[in-house]
Amino acid sequence: MTLYPDGVGRVATTADYGTADNADSLTRPSTAPSPSDTVLVSVTHYNDRGEAFETIDPAGQVTRQRWDDAGRKRG
DSSP: OEEEEOTTSOEEEEEEOOOSTTGGGOOOOSSOOOOOSSOEEEEEEEOTTSOEEEEEOTTOOEEEOEEOTTSOEEO
């Protein structure tokens, strides 16, 4: 798995290239790849307070979280 940070160093994108059968030939791109049948990409979006409020998994499933003004996660 390869991690791609956002501008402040939080993990924003992960790319899973599958098994390590050909790990010696993997060259890490400088930018996150597009999702494909061979590269599974997950994305995390952050709100203005730096909380990870939305994730999108390789299948396109979106999961959202909410917080109140005190920073407590809401259902």
